[in-house]
Amino acid sequence: MAKLIIAKNLTLAYEDKPIINKVNFTINTGDFVFITGKSGSGKTTLLKSFYGELKPIGGSLMVGGFALEAIKRKQLSHLRKHLGVVFQDFKLIPEWNILKNVMLPILIAGQDRKTSEHKAREMLRKVNLLGLEHKYPSQLSGGEQQRAAIARATIHQPILILADEPISGLDEYSAEIVMNLFEKANKAGITIVIASHSIPHNFSQKYRHFHINEGKIHELS
């Protein structure tokens, strides 16, 4: 299986304070990965490094063939077009309706509005939000907003979805729906990396579990 993410002696820091210290790991195409750890352990930091928000201060990090420690702005932009990012606070554009929010990645990719709209509606149907496409994010519940965020993260068929605490703050029912959507995306061939406080107890799919403790990453079986 192709290696999608390769970290070698990776060191990440915030204001020169190391958070992740000389870690080595690989994530393969098609993997479903949970990254767990206590608050402040570096889960979000690690995830941020995967989408180029944070540059390594030591070692190397390859994502989708791009060396992120020395990536140029244009290359990063190109890489991000093949990623899907999901956040705990959804990060939907408040002044856009749900349909336009979901269309965002394919509009960026240069698809025309009509095709984009058609694809976005199809995506919203898959996440059970059809009928709410003209609503604004503030008019939706947390679970619905997260489903819309997942629809946005998958509409352009990315190679990798990075989700930061995607079910924190959601009720059990919404959390289950959201996790099902990640499972479906993974079954469709998309690699999923979820940073989470814990692994949902009813999660049944095969996954890999990375645990961060004191700046080191341990893969648990």
Added chain:
Amino acid sequence: MNSLNRSISNHITLILALISILLSIFLFNVFNQILQRYEKTIIDNYSIVIVSTKPIKLINLPLVKSIHELDIKKQIQKIKKKYKNIDFSKISLPLFYKIKLSKLPTPSELKQLEKDLLKYKFIKRVMTHSSAQTKIYNLLMLINLITKTFMIISGILGFLLIIKQLEVWKLLHSERMYIMELFGAPFWFKGATLFKIAFIDALISNIITAIIIIFIINSDLFTSVISELNINFDINLFYQFGLLFFISTTISLVSSIIVVVWSK
């Protein structure tokens, strides 16, 4: 309703700033043109007469355009007839010259010119005359100076308003631009909304400025002042509006580009 109010107030800040800058630029241009044309009409009538003991061919001073000897034979004949007991052949009569200037001098320039001319030992006297026209011109210069000061102040205030608007824009648009950047949006895509707002604001401010300008130049006061000055003032409105549109679009687009770059 609240969002509508917020949207209007956001637009108004930039529109007002642009209007103040555009009007400043336009009035600055108009005053310059009026002064230039008025200066042209009176410069030909303006001259300095000097009395010299030696013939002069050339005077090398910056303001001096040309020098011509005055023909005073008739005046001498008159004097000879009047004072028959004086033997004029024994008197060496002075030479009179008329100096044409390259531009209308300010009072201080005129004083300096007088001093410079009197430095030549053969020049015995310099006669300047300030006509009613030059008095009007000086008055216009004074009004021009005061108006330009106000224009510069209003222009600076306009720019300060724009800087304030940049901060507001950054607050309003940085989150959306950040989300777009996460999905790999190029520069133009991230800034598209801002560029659109900037262009619309530039267009609106131009229309309002154009209405104000048309009102000013067609006002009784403006037309009567122009006719009093007796100048040919034919302003090319098409060119002026084009220039103002270019300036306002450039200012607002550059402002929006600054916000997009600043939000990175």
